Amino acid sequence: MYKAPVDEISFTLKHVAGMAGALESGALGDLGEDLVDAILSEAGRFATEEVAPLGDVGDRQGSRLVDGKVQTPDGWRDLYHNWIGGGWNGLTAPEEFGGQNLPHMLHVAAMEMWNAGSMAFALGPTLTMGAVDALEKHGSEALKGTYLPKMVSGEWTGTMNLTEPHAGSDLGVLKSRAERRDDGTYRIFGQKIFITWGEHDFTDNIVHLVLARLPDAPAGTKGISLFLVPKFLVNTDGSLGERNDLFCHSLEHKLGIHGSPTCTMIYGDGKFGAEKGAIGYLIGEENRGLACMFTMMNNARLAVGMQGVAIADAATQKAIAFAKERTQGKAPGWSGEGMSPIIEHPDVARMLLTMKALTQGSRAIAYACAHAVDMGHADGDKTTYWQERSSLLTPIAKSFATDAGVDVASLGIQVHGGMGFIEETGAARYLRDARIAPIYEGTNGIQAIDLVTRKLPLSGGAHVRGFIAELREIASAVRASNREGFGATAARLDVALDDLSDATEWLLAAVSAGKLSEALAGATAYQRLFGLALTGAYLAKGGLAKTSDGKDEQRIALSRFAAENMLAETSALKDLVVTGADSLAAARAVLG
Amino acid sequence: MYKAPVDEISFTLKHVAGMAGALESGALGDLGEDLVDAILSEAGRFATEEVAPLGDVGDRQGSRLVDGKVQTPDGWRDLYHNWIGGGWNGLTAPEEFGGQNLPHMLHVAAMEMWNAGSMAFALGPTLTMGAVDALEKHGSEALKGTYLPKMVSGEWTGTMNLTEPHAGSDLGVLKSRAERRDDGTYRIFGQKIFITWGEHDFTDNIVHLVLARLPDAPAGTKGISLFLVPKFLVNTDGSLGERNDLFCHSLEHKLGIHGSPTCTMIYGDGKFGAEKGAIGYLIGEENRGLACMFTMMNNARLAVGMQGVAIADAATQKAIAFAKERTQGKAPGWSGEGMSPIIEHPDVARMLLTMKALTQGSRAIAYACAHAVDMGHADGDKTTYWQERSSLLTPIAKSFATDAGVDVASLGIQVHGGMGFIEETGAARYLRDARIAPIYEGTNGIQAIDLVTRKLPLSGGAHVRGFIAELREIASAVRASNREGFGATAARLDVALDDLSDATEWLLAAVSAGKLSEALAGATAYQRLFGLALTGAYLAKGGLAKTSDGKDEQRIALSRFAAENMLAETSALKDLVVTGADSLAAARAVLG
Numbered sequence A, B: 001m002y003k004a005p006v007d008e009i010s011f012t013l014k015h016v017a018g019m020a021g022a023l024e025s026g027a028l029g030d031l032g033e034d035l036v037d038a039i040l041s042e043a044g045r046f047a048t049e050e051v052a053p054l055g056d057v058g059d060r061q062g063s064r065l066v067d068g069k070v071q072t073p074d075g076w077r078d079l080y081h082n083w084i085g086g087g088w089n090g091l092t093a094p095e096e097f098g099g100q101n102l103p104h105m106l107h108v109a110a111m112e113m114w115n116a117g118s119m120a121f122a123l124g125p126t127l128t129m130g131a132v133d134a135l136e137k138h139g140s141e142a143l144k145g146t147y148l149p150k151m152v153s154g155e156w157t158g159t160m161n162l163t164e165p166h167a168g169s170d171l172g173v174l175k176s177r178a179e180r181r182d183d184g185t186y187r188i189f190g191q192k193i194f195i196t197w198g199e200h201d202f203t204d205n206i207v208h209l210v211l212a213r214l215p216d217a218p219a220g221t222k223g224i225s226l227f228l229v230p231k232f233l234v235n236t237d238g239s240l241g242e243r244n245d246l247f248c249h250s251l252e253h254k255l256g257i258h259g260s261p262t263c264t265m266i267y268g269d270g271k272f273g274a275e276k277g278a279i280g281y282l283i284g285e286e287n288r289g290l291a292c293m294f295t296m297m298n299n300a301r302l303a304v305g306m307q308g309v310a311i312a313d314a315a316t317q318k319a320i321a322f323a324k325e326r327t328q329g330k331a332p333g334w335s336g337e338g339m340s341p342i343i344e345h346p347d348v349a350r351m352l353l354t355m356k357a358l359t360q361g362s363r364a365i366a367y368a369c370a371h372a373v374d375m376g377h378a379d380g381d382k383t384t385y386w387q388e389r390s391s392l393l394t395p396i397a398k399s400f401a402t403d404a405g406v407d408v409a410s411l412g413i414q415v416h417g418g419m420g421f422i423e424e425t426g427a428a429r430y431l432r433d434a435r436i437a438p439i440y441e442g443t444n445g446i447q448a449i450d451l452v453t454r455k456l457p458l459s460g461g462a463h464v465r466g467f468i469a470e471l472r473e474i475a476s477a478v479r480a481s482n483r484e485g486f487g488a489t490a491a492r493l494d495v496a497l498d499d500l501s502d503a504t505e506w507l508l509a510a511v512s513a514g515k516l517s518e519a520l521a522g523a524t525a526y527q528r529l530f531g532l533a534l535t536g537a538y539l540a541k542g543g544l545a546k547t548s549d550g551k552d553e554q555r556i557a558l559s560r561f562a563a564e565n566m567l568a569e570t571s572a573l574k575d576l577v578v579t580g581a582d583s584l585a586a587a588r589a590v591l592g
Helices: A006-016 A019-025 A033-061 A076-085 A104-117 A119-138 A141-153 A289-325 A346-377 A383-421 A427-434 A444-455 A458-481 A489-512 A516-521 A523-544 A552-565 A569-586 B006-016 B019-025 B033-061 B076-085 B104-117 B119-138 B141-153 B289-325 B346-377 B383-421 B427-434 B444-455 B458-481 B489-512 B516-521 B523-544 B552-565 B569-586
Strands: A064-066 A069-071 A157-161 A177-180 A186-196 A206-212 A225-230 A232-234 A240-243 A246-251 A262-267 A278-283 B064-066 B069-071 B157-161 B177-180 B186-196 B206-212 B225-230 B232-234 B240-243 B246-251 B262-267 B278-283
Touching: A006 A019, A006 A033, A006 A104, A006 A346, A006 A523, A019 A033, A019 A346, A033 A076, A033 A104, A033 A119, A033 A427, A064 A246, A076 A119, A104 A119, A104 A289, A104 A346, A119 A141, A119 A157, A119 A186, A119 A206, A119 A225, A119 A278, A119 A289, A119 A427, A141 A225, A157 A186, A157 A289, A186 A206, A186 A225, A186 A246, A206 A278, A206 A289, A225 A232, A225 A289, A289 A346, A289 A383, A289 A427, A346 A383, A346 A523, A346 A552, A346 B444, A346 B516, A346 B523, A346 B569, A383 A427, A383 A444, A383 A458, A383 A523, A383 B383, A444 A458, A444 A489, A444 A516, A444 A523, A444 B346, A458 A489, A458 A523, A489 A516, A489 A523, A489 A552, A489 A569, A516 A523, A516 A569, A516 B346, A523 A552, A523 A569, A523 B346, A552 B569, A569 B346, A569 B552, A569 B569, B006 B019, B006 B033, B006 B104, B006 B346, B006 B523, B019 B033, B019 B346, B033 B076, B033 B104, B033 B119, B033 B427, B064 B246, B076 B119, B104 B119, B104 B289, B104 B346, B119 B141, B119 B157, B119 B186, B119 B206, B119 B225, B119 B278, B119 B289, B119 B427, B141 B225, B157 B186, B157 B289, B186 B206, B186 B225, B186 B246, B206 B278, B206 B289, B225 B232, B225 B289, B289 B346, B289 B383, B289 B427, B346 B383, B346 B523, B346 B552, B383 B427, B383 B444, B383 B458, B383 B523, B444 B458, B444 B489, B444 B516, B444 B523, B458 B489, B458 B523, B489 B516, B489 B523, B489 B552, B489 B569, B516 B523, B516 B569, B523 B552, B523 B569
Parallel strands: A157 A206, B157 B206
Antiparallel strands: A064 A069, A177 A186, A186 A262, A186 A278, A206 A225, A225 A278, A232 A240, A246 A262, B064 B069, B177 B186, B186 B262, B186 B278, B206 B225, B225 B278, B232 B240, B246 B262
């Protein structure tokens, strides 16, 4: 059973991702280490004791649509109410609306643990927080006053309605429409698919944020507006009024995250209300809806990255426990009685260490990204620097961590052997759940396009160059440390960073020359290269930390393992970025 | 929907794997190209028109245990009877027992197509053929006379009962026991798990081959005997007699291959028959059961490799079709109306070409292995050479193709975006089905141990060295061809083969020096390195073929794509093999 690794998380936040410095400098206000530790510890306890035990039942039962109502898995409604009762829903929300205004770093750390307990469960609140974010930044005071307090407390949940059958990655072609009414409200019509937690029995009301198009809107992404469309209208005294004209038509039958209802939502079908059309309230300006959505998109992408980290950690814990318990054959050098635990077999140990390194690397990247988000909000003279850093790290955190989630979960099955294929073992669920994360909130291919065409050119390339220079300092520090345990870490990291630098320069030149086809041919490989180099660098940074937890040598050994076993791939990836486009273009005919 | 790629399969058999030469030299007896083509074409038709349409229903319904009987999915019983009606079950079986005695190459090609239609369905006959093989090689004339004709025709099916809860990869510790009776029969007692198609409604009888231990047997693998244990005893006139004392206790709830019943079998519980104990007949000699099993093990491993090829091909076909249909965004250089098909996006094209190359590479490796099996049976002065070749290729074919099956199926989901996560789309099934193949018939980690410790040292290393030399001739031929379309293929292949050669020499030295821990630390990486190098070489060999099918240039382009985009990984893998063991050993403490 999953046990939240509070110590490892706390170490990574403080000593790798930059929280220790931020606490000291006052960049996080009057937040102190004691409060940080208390929050991590309680979030971990909740994940371990309350969420994780209900993960399996959620997977087995799934959420079901019965007579138009979504029934969540046994125990989940209480779980949700315990969770909001702990105040977790408003962790980062503004105090003005009942939130705790705590740093994003703490939030992602807590999200990691809840997602590890049950990704399907933790996904719901993630959507609410995204909706809170968009509403808080772009909504009118009246809308905020009516909806935010209850969305921050968790009394009502929120959803994001973007996708339509023909509009997924490309929202410019969506067809849902909005009509203006004289009273300043709108009527919303259309069908939305893949709406996560679009309907459920946790709360009395659900607040849908819906993208739709006005009749006179320009074509494409510049003609999309964002509306708040509540399931139940809200009376002026805050009580619930009439049912709005929207409903959940069906649930998807998915590979994983069965507990999370993925809804097809119908707006304005005339099922409810006197007049056809779901009543909606404009958020922000007409035709500027996509900009409102983008406000929350970066944080949502990082949140999905946390799901990758979460599943990776949970799958790794499970596989290690199994490999210590299960005996089979005799490993080389095994001198014990009878068969050896399979963890003694070099191949199994390699799988587990690879899982460990990918988990820890992904975690460090994601937390570093969250740190940059926090610092971008802090007063200071480096606001642009930190905002660029979080922009740059977001696609890497999202893609590398979610790919790691899938790879690690798959390795976890392999470690379990035949038992891994049996659902009751629980290893397979991790793969099934993890498999959506590289897809939603922008496929990892979309992240790579974003990284190469929008993030690398920030400050004319100066930001990414500066970042690589910072990473080189880690390699130098490893060399200067003279710790034997690091082995060839510094040398391997140098090579990886050379590869990263070369690939970066090549891509910057290609993008600036308008050679988009060439640049995008290697974008995914580059994104992975960046993630691997960061994994190497951040594991080394962890190894450099001097603590009293007795794990300094282990961190050095894991850093060395990653450097000497996993970083060599960067040269192949750089090669692909720099030379792969021609052969890709030449082979297109093969696909018919 | 899957369409059997008969032309691609036929090309690979003849021009890459060696069938053209074997037909010409008479190594395959009087088999002619016309018959080969007719068989491939009809096997493909059956896969496309009869198996594939029933794949989904098998996945959805699964096989169910109702009142002690296994109900297979709707339509599957008829499908099976149509399939044996076509004579497919006895394709490679001896003519003496009603088989067609055709080469193994044809068999694996046909198996690929049936597995692509439904891996869960095609798995059953694979087990029967394994049982036929073991019985034919080791059974008494009486046993063969009674059982083989009906197992060859498919009137009865066969199973392999190896695994027990505590004995998976390590069969030495199995506990099922056998007692001698005065009449020369035995009574079998014990529980076996993970018994594929151990019970079903296809046929009136099921012939179980069961490993068990005699009371006075030596400990370990040298004390295991093999027994034939029929579900129904067979009267002297061939009619069915009493029910034997064995039954299916339960079915596993699995990640994939839902149509295939995975049974826990109980022997000798007293549920049937007057006297406790399932009646069994010894196959081969007492305590030599494992040797009998090993007879069929190599072919079974190759058969599982074919499942990897099959799923990879089916997943690739599906993803390509979707990527041509689905439009989203505008790819760089897209000048058409509206959104471009997603296949135009470089990242999607790269995924699809990678899928294509992995599929074709795996197929070529597996067919080359089957060719070696056939040649090892042919009269000639190179019997040892071919037997060593098939021994060497078997673990690579099994592991590389099954890993490719998982990786390609996962990429296939990614190409589908959100739709890939929805079960009705069918892309997710491929990943769920494929995930067992790297595990059963010896995990891929066990294959790597076999490759490094038993196969590399064949003929003192001379065989593998000779093989690498043969592969170098392909690189030379590419260079000599002066075909511009090959790009840097020859140079990239040279590097990959250098890496393979270096890693091979290092491993040969390590194994011969008894440094098993060091050798096994990189065994899986080496196995992948070998598979990648073979993929590069065999794709190039295909590109060198001159045909009139109009696809010569496409094969050259795919070969170049693989060489310039996928082969660079071999250097990282070689590096890991040669230098990775120390850091792996040093990091073991991280795992606690």
